[in-house]
Amino acid sequence: MTSRLLLVPPAIGPALREARFYDGSSSIDEPVSVTAADLPQAARVVLSPGARCRDTAKALGLRGTETAALAPLDAGRWRGRTLAEVGVTEGEALAHWLADPEHPAPGGESARDVCARVGRWLESVPEGRTVAVVEPEVVRAAVVHALGLPAGAFWRLDVAPLTATELSGRCGRWNLRLGRPLGGE
Numbered sequence: 001m002t003s004r005l006l007l008v009p010p011a012i013g014p015a016l017r018e019a020r021f022y023d024g025s026s027s028i029d030e031p032v033s034v035t036a037a038d039l040p041q042a043a044r045v046v047l048s049p050g051a052r053c054r055d056t057a058k059a060l061g062l063r064g065t066e067t068a069a070l071a072p073l074d075a076g077r078w079r080g081r082t083l084a085e086v087g088v089t090e091g092e093a094l095a096h097w098l099a100d101p102e103h104p105a106p107g108g109e110s111a112r113d114v115c116a117r118v119g120r121w122l123e124s125v126p127e128g129r130t131v132a133v134v135e136p137e138v139v140r141a142a143v144v145h146a147l148g149l150p151a152g153a154f155w156r157l158d159v160a161p162l163t164a165t166e167l168s169g170r171c172g173r174w175n176l177r178l179g180r181p182l183g184g185e
Helices: 051-062 082-098 109-121 136-147 152-157
Strands: 003-008 044-047 128-133 163-170 173-181
Touching: 003 136, 044 051, 051 128, 109 136, 109 152, 136 152, 136 163, 136 173
Parallel strands: 003 128, 044 128
Antiparallel strands: 003 163, 163 173
């Protein structure tokens, strides 16, 4: 049987709007115009830990379990700061982190680290349909792993809020359908 995974990034909130490194506390502040009825029925719902994903799942009418492996990329000491702030105070470190998938954020993770963590989780997804309300970087990491892309592709994938990225597969081989609006076919 096939595993089907629907990855849904959260609705817009202040942290996304401000390009702020997420610290888990920021919530969503825009209405969510779709509901669970707009999503395919799922055997299970999982969430990235944090207020944004919890609030988005609740707004969609979903009840899920927070899964540590789906945590957002750990930005270390940059957590809670905007990209612009970090660029001013630590521009060279930020540029290195964005250019080199092996280079971790100070006290945090590298793009390769998050791809490996999410990839391990992806390989454990059971058969049937799973809906995952997860941070954009988790969607990126899942796609990088599923398609066997180099970790350097991580920052090249744009993930829009409240869209559907679908992975389906079996025996470690995944197919990708990405970026459709929720509620669409």
